[in-house]
Amino acid sequence: MNKEALSQIFDKFPDPIFVTDRQGNVLLSNSTAAMTIGMSLDQFLKSNINDMIQKSYYNKSYAMEAVEKKCVVSGLLTTKLNFTMMSVSTPVLDENGDVSLVLTTGRPKDLLKTCSSQEEKEIINRRKREIDYLRNYVLESTTVVAESPAMRQLLLLAHRVAQADSTVLLYGESGVGKEVLAKYIHRHSKRAQDAFIAVNCASFPESLVESELFGYEKGAFTGADINGKVGLFEAAHQGTLFLDEIAELPLAPQSKLLRVLETNGIRRVGSNADRKIDFRLIAATNRDLLQMTEQGLFRKDLYYRLHVIPIRIPPLKERPEDIEALAMKFLADFNKQYDSNIKLNPDTLDAFKKHNWPGNVRELRNLIERTVICSLPDYPAELLALAAPIASRRPGQNDCLNLMGWSGTLKEVVGKFEEQYINQVLEECNGRIGETAKRLGIYRTVLYRKRKAFEQRNSE
Numbered sequence: 001m002n003k004e005a006l007s008q009i010f011d012k013f014p015d016p017i018f019v020t021d022r023q024g025n026v027l028l029s030n031s032t033a034a035m036t037i038g039m040s041l042d043q044f045l046k047s048n049i050n051d052m053i054q055k056s057y058y059n060k061s062y063a064m065e066a067v068e069k070k071c072v073v074s075g076l077l078t079t080k081l082n083f084t085m086m087s088v089s090t091p092v093l094d095e096n097g098d099v100s101l102v103l104t105t106g107r108p109k110d111l112l113k114t115c116s117s118q119e120e121k122e123i124i125n126r127r128k129r130e131i132d133y134l135r136n137y138v139l140e141s142t143t144v145v146a147e148s149p150a151m152r153q154l155l156l157l158a159h160r161v162a163q164a165d166s167t168v169l170l171y172g173e174s175g176v177g178k179e180v181l182a183k184y185i186h187r188h189s190k191r192a193q194d195a196f197i198a199v200n201c202a203s204f205p206e207s208l209v210e211s212e213l214f215g216y217e218k219g220a221f222t223g224a225d226i227n228g229k230v231g232l233f234e235a236a237h238q239g240t241l242f243l244d245e246i247a248e249l250p251l252a253p254q255s256k257l258l259r260v261l262e263t264n265g266i267r268r269v270g271s272n273a274d275r276k277i278d279f280r281l282i283a284a285t286n287r288d289l290l291q292m293t294e295q296g297l298f299r300k301d302l303y304y305r306l307h308v309i310p311i312r313i314p315p316l317k318e319r320p321e322d323i324e325a326l327a328m329k330f331l332a333d334f335n336k337q338y339d340s341n342i343k344l345n346p347d348t349l350d351a352f353k354k355h356n357w358p359g360n361v362r363e364l365r366n367l368i369e370r371t372v373i374c375s376l377p378d379y380p381a382e383l384l385a386l387a388a389p390i391a392s393r394r395p396g397q398n399d400c401l402n403l404m405g406w407s408g409t410l411k412e413v414v415g416k417f418e419e420q421y422i423n424q425v426l427e428e429c430n431g432r433i434g435e436t437a438k439r440l441g442i443y444r445t446v447l448y449r450k451r452k453a454f455e456q457r458n459s460e
Contacts, residue, residue, distance in 0.1 A: 016085070016106035022067050022099045024049035033106065036083045038152045056080055062089040063102045070099055081156060083108070145326050148319035154311070155184070161309050162188035167261070169246075169306045170284040172313035175362030178284040179244060181313060186240040191280055195239035199232050202248035209253045216269035233266045236279040246283040246306070247292060251299065258302045281306075316357040316364065323352050326361060330368040342375045343424060375421060419454045422447070 010017055010030040018029035026047050034044035037057045049061045057080045062073045066089035074088040085106040092101040146152045161168055162185045170178045179198060186196045204212050215231030233241065243249070249257065260266050261281065265274040283306050292298035316323060327344060335342055348371075357363055422440065429435040437447045 015108065016104075018044075018104055020049055020063050020102050020104065022102070024051075024061070024064055024067075027101070036081060036085075036106070037079045038081050038149065062087045063104045065089065066091045066102050067099045070097070081153070145322055145329055147325040148321035150314050150319050151322055154181075154313065157311065158185050159188050161185060161311070163190075164309075165190075165280050167280075167306055167308040168282045169289075169308070169310045170282065170313060171310060172284070172286060173315045173360055174286050175360035176313045176315055177361050178313060179242065181311070182240070182242045182244075182282045182284065185282060186242075186280075189240065189280065191239050195236055196242065197232055197236040197239065198242045198244060200244045202245040206250050209250060210256065211269050213253060214256070214266050214268055217271045228268070231266065231268065233260060233277055233279065234275065237277050238279065240280045240282060243281065243283045245285060247285040247287040247289060247298060251297075254299045254302050258299065258305055261305050316360045320353055323357075323364065324349055326364055327352055327368055330365050331372065334369050334372040338372055340372060340375070341428065342372045344371070345420070374417070375424075415457075418450070422450060422454075 006028060010028060016030065016033035016036055018033045019027045021027055026045055026049070029041065029044055031041045034041045037044070037052070039047070039057075049058070049063055052058055053061050059078045060075075062075055062077070066073045070091055070093065072088065072090050074086060076084060077087045078084045085108050087104060087106050089102050089104045091099045092103065094100045146155050158181060168182075168185060170181060172178050182198070183196060186192060199213070201209075211229070211231070213231050213233055215229050215234055218228040260277075263274070264278065265276050267274050289298055289303050289307075293300040293303050316326075327349065331342065331344060334340075352364070359366070422436070425439050426433075426436045429439065433444055433447060437444045440447065442450075
């Protein structure tokens with residue numbers, strides 16, 4: 001049986017299972033084993049147990065003890081993400097009686113006793129949901145970027161929260177990805193098959209907030225649709241309602257929202273009858289709601305009704321490990337969108353890591369899109385200086401040229417861009433000068449001359 005087949009069998013196991021050699025190098029594993037310590041499967045398969053203990057991914061290793069004692073060793077251990085489990089390490093001996101491999105399995109501490117009560121059965125169900133989360137996390141690794149410990153812990157919390165129906169209040173600066181996390185919670189909840197309705201509370205004129213949220217009956221007011229209209233609360237029935245920028249909701253609709261949350265019913269504009277609805281509420285804001293209640297700008301009773309499960313999403317500057325991963329994800333997305341093969345050099349990635357990112361993930365995404373567009377073959381070099389006109393009018397925000405170290409006169413900036421693009425095409429052509437010159441639409445002699453000029457400029 002080959003390694004690929006064994007990997008498929010391993011991943012059928014609901015609990016952690018992995019194989020190491022006598023030095024502690026991980027040779028084979030399922031995704032659950034990796035995620036219980038906050039790693040992706042690819043990362044775990046490149047790891048060594050001894051190194052992970054030194055870095056506190058585990059509090060101890062029974063696998064290495066099994067190598068030393070040449071017998072089955074078991075006991076409780078705790079992972080970096082606070083998973084406590086019974087670990088059993090079984091050594092495999094070669095013909096000389098030496099340990100060649102060690103098979104390690106884990107059993108969650110919650111499941112070590114026989115289930116005889118409803119509470120214990122619920123523990124099993126919760127554990128199953130956690131395992132589903134771990135698998136889904138691996139499957140979604142291309143869309144949910146969480147390389148930093150802060151974001152991995154956040155996703156674990158979000159998964160646990162998703163299993164309940166409690167109201168969630170997301171805090172975070174503009175652009176950190178509050179709606180992304182709200183969708184993540186919905187996707188892992190029991191309402192995942194139903195609607196996810198996102199509402200930006202700042203997007204409605206105050207006069208239309210009530211009719212948009214609650215809907216209205218036909219003829220309710222001048223200009224109303226003759227057939228009436230379903231409100232956004234009703235549209236979210238049996239699903240999830242995401243109220244973004246909840247702090248911007250005017251005081252009058254705030255009181256009606258409170259009533260909806262307390263009675264699970266809404267009344268359309270122009271109607272005398274309540275309609276029962278069932279939805280899960282996730283709200284989000286980049287403001288201090290508690291401070292707003294003290295200023296009389298937000299209802300205190302609504303604040304406490306929303307503040308059931310508060311979750312703070314850290315800004316990008318607090319999770320630098322995510323910057324490069326996000327940049328590469330966005331680069332792949334935009335390369336696919338624009339049918340290009342643009343690459344980021346190490347200097348650019350270093351500049352990204354040093355940037356403060358006041359616009360957070362949204363700013364990074366926009367920058368990568370500009371970078372890809374600026375690098376397209378048919379993009380006029382003379383327009384590079386206009387790549388981010390907003391940034392030039394607002395000195396507080398850096399544009400892609402500054403981040404990539406492009407500054408100076410127009411001639412200097414165009415020259416730097418020209419060098420980067422020529423080097424990129426040369427790399428894609430595997431160093432073949434003739435093919436590179438053909439793709440660039442210039443003579444070989446011109447290409448030689450330009451490369452020599454680049455070398456002279458860089459040596460100065």
